[in-house]
Amino acid sequence: MSDRVRRIAARRIRRSVSGGAVTTAVDGSVVGVWTLGEWASRTTHSTVLPAMLGMITEGGSVRTVWLSKGHLWSCGFPVGVTEVSSATGSTRMRSLSRDPTWREFERTRAGRFAGEAPVRASRYVPQWVRISVTQRDGGRCVYCGESDPRRLELDHRLAYSKGGASDDPDNICLGCVKCNRSKSDSDWGWG
C-alpha cells in the first residue's frame, strides 16, 4: 500500500443521522452530508470507483478523504483516483465505462461524487449546496413532505435542461423519487 494512502481508523470517524441526512466527520471536520439513500449508493459504488469526499488537516498538512471499499482513507494532496485505487485494491477501473451498474448510476443521479471535477458544466450539485439544502429542507420532500430518506434525492426546481442552476441553493431542493418523476422535466410552479 502506498504510504501516501492511509486507512482512517474508525475511532476518528463520527457519523450522525438527523432529519434524514447522514453527516460524516473525521477528526471533527465534516467531509460529507448526504441522504441515507445517497450514502448507501456511495458505499456500494465506492467498491468500483473511489470517491473523494472532502479534506482534513492532519499533522499540519492538508489531506483528502476518500471513500473506497466501504472505508474512509486519507491521502496526500493532490492525489489521483488511480493512486487510491491501487492502494485500496480496486481493480475494475478499466472496465468502468462498460459496467452496467455504473452507467445506470451515472444516468440516474443528478450529481457526481463530491469533490470530483464535473465532466461538463454542470448538472453536478456542489457539496456546499448539498449541505445547505439538506439542512434547510429538514430531510423532507418539499412537494409532499415524504420523509423516508431512501426515497429522497436532490431536485432541480427549474430543470437543468431548461437552464436551471446547479450551484444555487434556491434552485435545488429535496424531493422524493415519486414527485421528481411526475414533475419530470416540466418546471411547473417555479419561475
Ligand SMILES: [Zn+2]
Ligand atoms: Zn414528494
